[in-house]
Amino acid sequence: MFDLQSLIRPNIRSLKAYRSARDEFSGKAEVYLDANEKPTGDGLHRYPDSAQIELKTAIAQSRACSPESLFLGNGSDEVIDLLMRAFCNPGKDHIACFTPTYGMYRVSADIQDAHVVEVPLDASFHLPPLMQLPPEVFSAKLVFLCSPNNPTGNLLQREALLNLAKQCKGLVVIDEAYIDFTMESSLSWELKQYPNLVILQTFSKAWGLAGIRLGLGIARPEVIQILDSIRPPYNINSLTAERAKEALANQAEILIEVQDIIRERDRLSEALQSSGLVKQIWPSDANFLLVEFEEADAVFQALLAQQIVVRNRSGQVPGALRITVGTAAENDALISALKVFEQTFYPSS
């Protein structure tokens, strides 16, 4: 059922990728006069490895996949953008996503002029039954699913995701930006049976490296080759590669920090539960909480006035603010700011 060649835009299928000086020569030499670099410097005077071999090998090891099934992007946002450009003919093709969800799928689709079919998640933010989905989902070039989902925080059911993937003609992109906060294993393990999966992960959340801009796509090598053929040759810079390799060498530390954040999330959730302003806290498998307030906009403004910024998602989920789990001190500051607001506006409670 899955026919990759028929999914690719014709102009991308016939594309001759730009070959940089370093693509033409990949061995080791004494004298490099091929790339118009300055001859001296601290290492950064040289272009990065455009094939990204060392970094791909290190990440592949950590994710237990092969380097050939790995794509590296300037953040996962770049991977989303390149998927859109490789597969969606502007003004013609469509993608599908399940709302409320991460906003970049629509932004990238709008830039590419791809039509977006939005299907609402059910009341507990899970996938509706397959039979209830519009046929446009199954015919979409790309179907975006985010698990754990942003901004709702919940994991989508694995079986439901895989059943959907089985029925889709296009690529099914599973955004696992928050997977490291869960006990669930990545759907990248299912690539053998589900050739149309593309898994997105990122160094921006659990790895604590949002500033270096590094995201990954894990997919069948033939899908990776398409993305590699259209990316800028040096999309991952040397400083990013270096910093990511350091982090990968200290993976054990990251795991401990993730556990701390999860403990803090559960403590914050309990403290919020006892606030008279809070109507509901959705269960979270991520490093944030989606919280329904009595007066979300007023709470949002009151927190801002106390120099605390949270994300107002009431446009997507009525009454909801999305609160990232901070340090214990930051979470305490949030809790006391809410108390101050509650006592000012509901003095009787």
Ligand SMILES: *Cc1c(COP(=O)(O)O)cnc(C)c1O
């Ligand atoms: C934060 C986040 C990302 C990360 O994007 P980067 O470009 O890698 O920083 C991707 N997807 C979702 C759903 C996110 O919440």
